[in-house]
Amino acid sequence: MAEQSSTLMYKGHPLRRKDNLVYYGSMADKYIIMIQVMGSEKQGELDIANKVHLQLQLTDPDLKSRDRVVKKSDLPDLFSAIDMGSIWLMRALAGK
Secondary structure, eight states, X not given: OOOOOOOEEETTEEEEEETTEEEESOTTXXXXXXXXXEEEEEXXXXXXXXXXXXXXXXXXXXXXXXXXXEEEEEESSHHHHHHHHHHHHHHHHHTO
């Protein structure tokens, strides 16, 4: 039987979550997207993000964390952040 990967993928790049941080992209690439959930509200039984911070970052381990940030934005929800982040990542990896 074929073994399946347990990594969640979106538009060909991995999505990984740790607490309130979501990383989109691979550390093997030059850039990644970091999404930080800054606030959430209860809708029924679910917590829904209502304030999200998005950053395009370099993956170079020799840079200080503040020097890795290439672009950043605050957005109202997680869907908008992932959508915009995928565009930023695609353009950055293409060299545009």
